[in-house]
Amino acid sequence: MESKFSFLCFLSCLFAFTNAGFAQQGKYISVELAGSGGFGSFNYEHPILCKQTVTLNMRYGFSMAPIDKQNGTNLIFPILLHGLIGRRAHQLDLAIGQAISITTKGSFFLSAPLACGYRYQPANKRFFIRLSYTPILSYLIDVQWQHWAGITYGFKLNQKK
Amino acid sequence: MKTSYLFLLIPLQIACNKEKLFDGPNNYADDFSSYDNINELIENENENWSFFQKTYASNVLSIDTNIYHSAGKSFKSYAMPTAEAFGASKASINKQFMAFWANETVLIEAWYYIEDTASANWLFLFDLEEKTNIGAGPGMRLAMVNNQLRVEHKYPNPDILQLEGSEINVPRNQWVNIKMAVKLSQEKSGNVKVWQDDKLILHQDKWQTLPKDILYVLQGTKGMYSQIEFGVTANSSENAMTVYVDDIAISVID
Numbered sequence: 275m276e277s278k279f280s281f282l283c284f285l286s287c288l289f290a291f292t293n294a295g296f297a298q299q300g301k302y303i304s305v306e307l308a309g310s311g312g313f314g315s316f317n318y319e320h321p322i323l324c325k326q327t328v329t330l331n332m333r334y335g336f337s338m339a340p341i342d343k344q345n346g347t348n349l350i351f352p353i354l355l356h357g358l359i360g361r362r363a364h365q366l367d368l369a370i371g372q373a374i375s376i377t378t379k380g381s382f383f384l385s386a387p388l389a390c391g392y393r394y395q396p397a398n399k400r401f402f403i404r405l406s407y408t409p410i411l412s413y414l415i416d417v418q419w420q421h422w423a424g425i426t427y428g429f430k431l432n433q434k435k
Numbered sequence: 436m437k438t439s440y441l442f443l444l445i446p447l448q449i450a451c452n453k454e455k456l457f458d459g460p461n462n463y464a465d466d467f468s469s470y471d472n473i474n475e476l477i478e479n480e481n482e483n484w485s486f487f488q489k490t491y492a493s494n495v496l497s498i499d500t501n502i503y504h505s506a507g508k509s510f511k512s513y514a515m516p517t518a519e520a521f522g523a524s525k526a527s528i529n530k531q532f533m534a535f536w537a538n539e540t541v542l543i544e545a546w547y548y549i550e551d552t553a554s555a556n557w558l559f560l561f562d563l564e565e566k567t568n569i570g571a572g573p574g575m576r577l578a579m580v581n582n583q584l585r586v587e588h589k590y591p592n593p594d595i596l597q598l599e600g601s602e603i604n605v606p607r608n609q610w611v612n613i614k615m616a617v618k619l620s621q622e623k624s625g626n627v628k629v630w631q632d633d634k635l636i637l638h639q640d641k642w643q644t645l646p647k648d649i650l651y652v653l654q655g656t657k658g659m660y661s662q663i664e665f666g667v668t669a670n671s672s673e674n675a676m677t678v679y680v681d682d683i684a685i686s687v688i689d
Contacts, residue, residue, distance in 0.1 A: 312651040
C-alpha cells in the first residue's frame with residue numbers, strides 16, 4: 275500500500291511540474307459509466323497543455339450517490355488531471371485527482387480517484403471513447419485502495435483549426 | 436487555475452494518525468445497579484453511556500427492579516414494531532468514542548431476558564459499529580430471526596447462521612447469557628464466535644469483520660469500531676418486543 279501511495283505522490287508531482295505552456299484547445303463534455311464518479315458522472319474537460327505526444331486535460335465532474343434517509347444523498351465532484359500519451363487516435367490516458375463528497379445533510383469527505391486507461395480519439399472526429407481502470411484511494415483517515423473501472427463517451431464542444 | 440493543481444496535491448500529504456485521533460477506551464462493564472432512573476445512564480458525558488435511541492414516542496427505556504439478573508436492577512427496553520413510514524423502531528442505549536482496532540479480539544458479554552413468546556423475527560439485540568463521515572454506521576449486529584440468533588452485517592457480507600440441523604432457539608421469559616468474540620479485520624482474516632448459555636452456536640473463520648469504504652456510499656471507515664449499542668437496537672419483527680439486559684461487559688481479550 276505504501277508503494278502505491280508513493281507512486282501516487284510521484285505522479286501528482288510530475289503532473290504539477292509540467293504545467294508550463296498552456297494551450298486553449300477543444301473542450302469536451304463526457305458521460306462516464308461507473309468510473310471516477312462512483313456509479314457514473316457527467317464531466318467537462320479542457321486541455322491545459324498540448325505537446326507533441328502529451329496532452330494534459332483538466333476534468334471537472336459531477337455525480338450523486340443516494341445513501342439513506344438519515345444521510346441523504348452524496349453529491350460528488352471529481353476533479354482530475356488527465357495525461358494523454360500518444361500522437362494518434364490511440365492514447366494512454368492516466369489521471370489523478372480529488373473527489374469532493376458533500377452530502378445533502380452536510381457531511382464532507384475527500385478521496386483520490388485515479389485512472390489508467392485506453393482512449394480512442396480519432397482525428398477529425400468530435401468524440402472520444404475511454405476504457406479505464408479507475409481505483410479510488412481513501413487516504414484522509416485510513417489508506418484504502420478500491421478497485422473500480424469505467425467507460426466514457428466524450429463529445430467535443432468546439433474545434434479550433 | 437493554478438491553485439486547482441495544488442488542490443490535487445496537498446490533501447495527499449495530510450493523512451492523519453488515526454490511532455491517536457480516535458483513541459478511546461476498549462473495555463466497559465455495567466450491571467445497572469448504580470442507577471435510579473434511566474437518565475442517569477447518560478450523565479457525565481460518555482463516562483457511562485453516551486445517548487439513547489428511542490425512535491417512536493411509545494417506545495420505552497427504563498431501569499427495572501422487578502426482572503434482573505444481578506444486583507437488583509436491569510436495563511429494560513420496549514420497542515413497537517417498525518412501521519415503514521416512520522423508519523426503524525429502536526429503544527437502545529449507546530456508548531460511543533470507544534476504540535477497537537483491527538487485529539484485536541473483542542469479547543462482548545451480556546445477559547438478556549426476552550419477555551413473552553411472540554415471534555421475534557429480525558429483532559436486533561446488539562450492535563458493534565463505527566461512525567463514518569459518510570454512510571450509515573456500518574458494523575456487525577446480533578439479530579434474532581425465527582427466534583434464533585445470527586450475526587448480520589451493516590456492510591456487504593452474508594449473515595452468519597447456525598449450522599443447519601443443530602439450530603437452537605433463544606429461550607424466552609428467562610435469562611440467557613450471550614457472548615460474542617470477534618477478531619477484527621478489514622480483510623478475510625477475522626473470525627466470529629457466538630455462545631448462547633456457553634454453547635458455541637455461531638462460528639465463522641476467515642471473515643471480514645470490519646467495514647471498508649464503498650465508492651462514495653460509505654466513506655471514512657477507519658479499520659476500527661467505536662460504538663456499542665444494547666437493547667432493542669431495531670425491531671423489524673411484526674410484534675412489539677420487551678427486552679431486559681443486564682451484566683454487560685465488553686473488553687479486548689487478544
